[in-house]
Amino acid sequence: MKDKVVVCAYHNVGYRCLEELIRQGADVRLVFSHEDSANEEIWFDSVRELAARHGIPCVTGSINAAENRERVAALAPDFLLSFYYRNMIEPEVLALARRGALNLHGSYLPKYRGRVPINWAVINGEKQTGATLHYMVEKPDAGEIVDQEAVEIAFEDTAFDVFKKVTEAAVTVLRRTWPQLVAGTAPRIPMDLKAGNYCGGRRPEDGRIDWHLGAERIYNLVRGVTHPYPGAFTTLSGRRVFIWQALPVEGAAEPGRVVSTEPLRVGTGAGLLEIQRLQVEGEAELSAEAFVEKTPCLGELLA
Known part of the structure; x- marks a missing residue:
């Protein structure tokens, strides 16, 4: 029997990673996403539309809401995966995933934990960033690392250019680690938070x-x-x-x-x-x- 998966996803990283799970035949039972904001330029692909095309139920309310937490508990998922989901997932929800809850973060952790990591990396003149798959714990972007893929930031790159590179890196990471997670052979590397930094959102x-x-x-x-x-x-x-x-x-x-x-x-x-x-x-x-x-x-x- 396949492992049951619940996915929290938004934006292009969410779309591409959900697409990769489907390509690998993962048993995705439920997707949580977001309503698009009227105040935001929507230039990215729709996770909701992808889920609908594959007959996967998609909920745009917060996974932390009581009724949604109960729905996840009833599914008894083996894995909970987060790909650019914008809400912090509460520890009580993380604990519902029998084999673990993991997040795909848009930086080479532990650098640029927190919000809008790609924008911050470019604003700060970094030469490199990446994508990191890690276990979720109560503290943001602080759990054990499973895998990472670095990308270079060229001097002329905009944040959008880097976002496209990080999206491809995220898919690469998931492509090679999902079979390891299912097999129980994926590494769990402790994260050294002192070697990184945390950034807040931007207005x-x-x-x-x-x-x-x-x-x-x-x-x-x-x-x-x-x-x-x-x-x-x-x-x-x-x-x-x-x-x-x-x-x-x-x-x-x-x-x-x-x-x-x-x-x-x-x-x-x-x-x-x-x-x-x-x-x-x-x-x-x-x-x-x-x-x-x-x-x-x-x-x-x-x-």
Whole structure:
């Protein structure tokens, strides 16, 4: 008899990992996912639609709700698997999985435990991240590691570029470890939390640019929150302006001061930021050249 599996999944990692379990013939009895938020750009695949195509019941309410906890208990699953599920799963629910509850996290743990690990890795200028399958315990992203796959972060990569790499790494990890989990031969490597770090979630307001930082740090923020994320922004003449694409270049100028328009370059705390694509809030996104043509007040200080 196959092991019974309950899956908590959302986003592309959730979709691809559920797809991989189905491909391997796992007995997925129930899926928990989320309703899409009206305030979020939905650019990723639907876990609910994938489950429906395969006749798997899918619930969008929290797995921690009493009625859902009872439903899981009645199934008596062997495994509970979480793939980019956004709710912390309570210990009482984790304990319902006879052979273990595991999570696929989007970093090379123990680095970047917590929320939005890919965005944080890019914002902090990391050269590498990865995907990690680990057992879930009460403390977030702290249980024993089963397997990991590293990915490189190129200097020009956006968070979206890295997310695609991490998604493939996640599928790779699950593809090679699921047979081991079923066979009872998968490793359980204690996680050294002191060797890592924990990051909280990010709000759109956290994308505000501090021009006193160095150009490379600002560049990392821009590429860490550019499309499809909320974006890095500054203000010009009292209006919010999003910077979607830029590059750090050599030079020196007062932080926030536009020093040239062809190309469009702005002073920072160290170096210059060459802006390539930007958008005044509520208007269309433009190339820097088109923006300069229609904006007469570029002599003002960006803030």
